[in-house]
Amino acid sequence: MKVLITGATGLVGKAIVAQCKTNGISVHYLSTSKEKIESTENYQGFYWNPAKQEIDVACFNGVDAIINLAGSPISKSWTKAYKQTILNSRLESLQLLKSTIKNENIEIKQLISASAIGIYPDSIINYYEEKTTAISLGFLGEVAESWEKAADEFSDLGVIVTKIRIGLVMDSNEGALPQMVKPIKLGLGAAFGSGLQWQSWIHKKDLARIFVHTLEHKLEGVFNGVAPNPVTNLELTKAIAKTVNKPLWLPNIPRFVMKLVLGEMHVLLFESQRVCAKKIIDSGFEYRFVNLKPALEDLLE
Secondary structure: OEEEEEEEOOHHHHHHHHHHOOOOEEEEEEEEEEEEEEOOOOOOEEEEEEOOEEEEEHHHHOOOOOEOOOOOOOOOOOHHHHHHHHHHEEEEHHHHHHHHHOOOOOOOOOEEEEEHHHHHHOOOOEEEEEOOOOOOHHHHHHHHHHHHHHHHHHHOOOOOOEEEEEOOOOOOOOOOOHHHHHHOOOOOOEEEOOOEEEEEEEEEHHHHHHHHHHOOOOOEEEEEEEOOOEEEEEHHHHHHHHHHHOHHHHHHHHHHHHHHHHHHHHHHHHOOEOOOOOHHHOOOOOOOOOOHHHHHHHOOO
């Protein structure tokens, strides 16, 4: 099997590439940076520029499926212009892939596209399954909804469409976890707001395995890319502190303080989505990191 991956050099992409290697799946990947293009056995890079709708069509040679992770990071300041960049980068990537497949008569069996649990409304009490129809009215909800609609259009080409709604991805070097660990190690850690907001987390290796599981089993539709046991922000903060053996003594950080510091992007720290993993488990997937403590120990110790 051969898969084409967009966003292969990012946090999730690198984990998926490693899992593909483990499972004997060859990888073609697309990069907007010519310096990041490599060519080794079963790992071949190709150039593209979604903003200019440019792509090396050779990237599709022998490819059975596409794993789409492309999109500008949401962890940069949300100016009006950058918010448009976040949205456009996701839509332009899918538009370019779709138009190229259609115009070049390329046969692709499956598209597995990233989405985000930010599509679900902010709620302390709700428990979100994939069949939930309510959509967040915030910026992240708008982005995820548009992203999924763009992926769904591939079904017009006879392609199986799979969407993985990704939660808080745990990695020791990149993403949110190192940013949470840093102040805790300095003795300055604290929960945000009430600390009761839900954090639906997942170990990066399990998330990569979910993507490859849906690929190998040709699973169609929406799947939540989260671990089975979400925790509150306070529980997460305490668990990190315990893992790195540091005390927590500061009071919780009020929402208005982080709004002053981060602007609209502060919602990343305060919104609450408690998300269910039952559907992917029912498909035969087995997690290696079901609970937070072993996941943190694996990443931080």
